[in-house]
Amino acid sequence: MIALESLTPVSFAPFGDVVDTGATAPREVNQGFARRFDGVANVDVLTQGGFVNVGLFTANPRPNPIAIKLMERHPLGSQMFYPLQDQQWIVVVCADPRDTGSYRGFKATGRQGVNYARNVWHHPLLVLKNDSRFIVVDREGPGQNLEEVSLEKPLTLGAL
Amino acid sequence: MIALESLTPVSFAPFGDVVDTGATAPREVNQGFARRFDGVANVDVLTQGGFVNVGLFTANPRPNPIAIKLMERHPLGSQMFYPLQDQQWIVVVCADPRDTGSYRGFKATGRQGVNYARNVWHHPLLVLKNDSRFIVVDREGPGQNLEEVSLEKPLTLGAL
Numbered sequence: 604m605i606a607l608e609s610l611t612p613v614s615f616a617p618f619g620d621v622v623d624t625g626a627t628a629p630r631e632v633n634q635g636f637a638r639r640f641d642g643v644a645n646v647d648v649l650t651q652g653g654f655v656n657v658g659l660f661t662a663n664p665r666p667n668p669i670a671i672k673l674m675e676r677h678p679l680g681s682q683m684f685y686p687l688q689d690q691q692w693i694v695v696v697c698a699d700p701r702d703t704g705s706y707r708g709f710k711a712t713g714r715q716g717v718n719y720a721r722n723v724w725h726h727p728l729l730v731l732k733n734d735s736r737f738i739v740v741d742r743e744g745p746g747q748n749l750e751e752v753s754l755e756k757p758l759t760l761g762a763l
Numbered sequence: 764m765i766a767l768e769s770l771t772p773v774s775f776a777p778f779g780d781v782v783d784t785g786a787t788a789p790r791e792v793n794q795g796f797a798r799r800f801d802g803v804a805n806v807d808v809l810t811q812g813g814f815v816n817v818g819l820f821t822a823n824p825r826p827n828p829i830a831i832k833l834m835e836r837h838p839l840g841s842q843m844f845y846p847l848q849d850q851q852w853i854v855v856v857c858a859d860p861r862d863t864g865s866y867r868g869f870k871a872t873g874r875q876g877v878n879y880a881r882n883v884w885h886h887p888l889l890v891l892k893n894d895s896r897f898i899v900v901d902r903e904g905p906g907q908n909l910e911e912v913s914l915e916k917p918l919t920l921g922a923l
Binding site: 622623624629632633634636637638639640641642643644646648649654655656657658659660661662663664665673683685687688689714718727728736738739740743 | 782783784789792793794796797798799800801802803804806808809814815816817818819820821822823824825833843845847848849874878887888896898899900903
């Protein structure tokens with residue numbers, strides 16, 4: 604059972620960035636009609652001839668209760684997800700997919716994205732509503748950028 | 764008077780990319796629980812030691828009717844805006860800020876972003892509701908990446 608915690612920059616620090624407006628001071632721009640919060644994700648995709656990919660995702664929920672059966676990581680690049688509908692979603696990461704005690708689960712708000720650092724094990728996108736849309740910033744380019752591990756015994760997620 | 768047209772990849776092609784799911788075929792991922800549309804923006808930020816910046820914007824509307832008084836461009840990098848609330852917004856670009864006839868205005872849906880190509884003249888973010896949130900992918904790094912031109916005579920936008 605993976606308990607779900609709040610997603611904060613401190614709790615998520617071993618795995619990457621929380622993409623939100625909490626950690627940065629805004630700058631007033633556009634003649635006073637906008638504020639911008641910059642540098643909210645450390646995009647790390649250039650290794651081995653990589654380049655930035657921007658993608659749009661549409662995702663559906665897994666059956667409830669959610670079973671964690673497979674983890675993945677990207678050895679060549681960071682991967683950022685940001686929600687487009689202000690709806691809560693779930694982030695599951697671990698230090699080692701074969702070490703049950705290393706799993707962490709986070710409740711992300713609809714105004715929080717995450718940027719998985721390179722090589723960080725994470726579960727594929729977990730959403731709570733149909734047709735949940737996300738914008739993604741990750742890596743395109745040569746090389747094998749996906750590793751997957753299937754768990755012998757699925758783990759379950761704690762209550763929201 | 765700048766008439767407002769629909770935003771399509773063809774109409775916007777001289778200025779950059781329309782960031783939406785219309786032009787790309789999706790790929791099924793995440794064990795069938797998601798579809799991804801990749802390569803929706805050509806991120807061009809690496810010149811002269813530049814790197815990718817991801818930012819979050821919060822913008823407010825200008826007084827109505829909107830007066831176009833200033834245009835800007837970024838000689839060192841592309842700049843992408845994608846809306847986070849599924850609300851219509853407005854894009855104004857031109858080939859030459861001093862050539863009134865070169866201005867184009869576009870109605871973007873709340874599921875369309877734009878990625879201004881490097882050096883493309885554009886108006887700062889134009890939104891229709893308070894606290895309109897956007898995610899931005901642009902350039903950070905050394906060098907002067909902003910040029911602005913003030914118009915002697917403001918232009919007005921046509922009806923939505």
